[in-house]
Amino acid sequence: MAYEQRSAGSGKHLRDAEDIAAGGAELAPEAPAVLLAPLLAQFAAVARLEHVTRAAAELAMPQPTLSRAVARVEQDLGVALLAREGRTVRLTRAGRIFLAAVERALAEVERGAEAARAEADPVGGRVAFGFLHTMGTEAVPTLLRGFRVEYPKVRFQLVQDYTDSMLQRLREGELDLCVVSPRPDGPELTSRRLGEQRLRLVVPVDHRLASRQRVRLGEVAEDAFVTLEPGYGLRRITDALCAEAGFTPRVSFEGEESETLRGLVAAGLGVAVLPPATAPRPDVAELRLSSPGARREIALAWVTGRALTPPAEAFRTYVLSARERLPFHS
Template sequence: MVHEHSSANRLSRSSYTERDAHDEDTALSLAPRLAYFAGVARHEHVTRAAQEMGVPQSTLSRAIVRLEEDLGVALFARRGRTVSLTPAGRTFLASVERALTEVERAADSVRADADPGAGRVAFGFLHTMGSETVPSLIRAFRADHPRIRFSLVQNYGEAMLERLRAGELDLCLTSPVPDAPDLVARRLDEQRLRLVVPDDHRLASRKRVRLAEAAEETFVTLEPGYGLRRITDDLCAEAGFTPRVAFEGEEAETLRGLVAAGLGVALLPPPAVARPGVVELTVTAPRAVREIGLAWLDGHPDTPPVAAFKRFLLSRRGVLLA
């Protein structure tokens, strides 16, 4: 029974694949002739349609005949050079006009996105850069490019890199700086990390601390997969211990709240606004920093707005976080 069911499934998948390929072949053969068909239908005259579209009349006539042959139905009733739609032609025209309208809208959209003065940039960045760094960058960029639009995405590093690969982002600011054959990445700056402790903690009266002094503490961290979590784990290993993690989250400011509540300590970048209830200590050893890099898909052509914003970001190497 199971064997027969499996065989049937394999046959079903095979049939679906063949049908899908056939549908794709049909679309490829029909697509170039749809605009010709709509033009003849609009004028109901082959000569006038050919003149409007700037194609030889013979080319237009052959395209319509071939279209009818591929569909297996007559789209026009012919009286000399004058034609009129058949019932099948009217049905087909309604769908063709919708399809051509969608194509025109898509063309207008991509042209608008690529407009040098008013195009669009899809830009991703880390959550911790969203409250201050990115708004300041965009404000400075738009001083010279006031009409360029942005689609902004906040996420953790690996998720943004996947969106780069999927073509959903043009550029992203991430950490650590990725090293992958399909991506181009440039180091822009580095950000010092601090050991954040509750304001009544035994280390709270200090200004500086060696990370090894927190070896027995409970840590609150970002979830695995986040760049800052990997950096935290690596720094603790360099200091000679594995952190005991009590809570994992997705936002640095949530972690600060957990620290303020006395639930642990954390390694975090500086906050945009000081938070009460915590003390932020400089880590003297090991050197606690995270590198911030700009990444984009290798070989992916830039539109003029994307190229302009990329040049702007690369020009801020070393002062990105200033």
């Protein structure tokens, strides 16, 4: 299964295929492109065959209707494109210039249509899937490996970002689905619970509390904290837990990725509230927090009422069916 990955922090892309990018100016209702768009293919057929009757037969439309359509193109442009010679026609110099542009435009539309169909192809289409940085080590690879057993040709655009940004991308249509925490509110988004993780207080292995199994967050009120940046769901949970414990954390470093924060903790630069590590590190200790609120809910989210493409629908169904096997139940 081919995929491309994008990290919000770096802005870099890993692509398995060439992206199709397009941009254009807003068109006024009287713009030639708006007026002529439905007629271009008809003009091109007449110009290519140099015969109105044969072009009408090819397009399966009445000859008088086609003649009026070509005349309408000339009228809207204010220039003669065809010279009539009995039942045949030939392009004028202006007509040749215009036909070259029309053929390029029609070819581009056809390429766009093919790309749109490929995007939604049930077997080989593409899914735009967002997830938290902490999901990239184990959970997301597990999902993709299981899904590709049945859908080996589906491609993925993978976006790692923080929750608020991913939900905005979801609303704007850039993403089909995303795994976030906390679970989003509001009727414009639908979400389903995937699991819940108990959070840990991560301290250096030589920290005064490192030998403990369980601690109260208030016991590190005077310690420096390393945290995720504002906007991350885990940062909001950390701030709320500290407020519940009666203090505001003294933040010494902010980052975008939990493993980086673990490295900062190991270097003695602070303590952190994080989900359990995928693989234990010998240079930090992960302690249970006594607060019942020291947990985060993981959810799959999508836009309410917006139809998903067949591959995205298939992936959503798979994720929800596989939720009990994911590492979201610590």
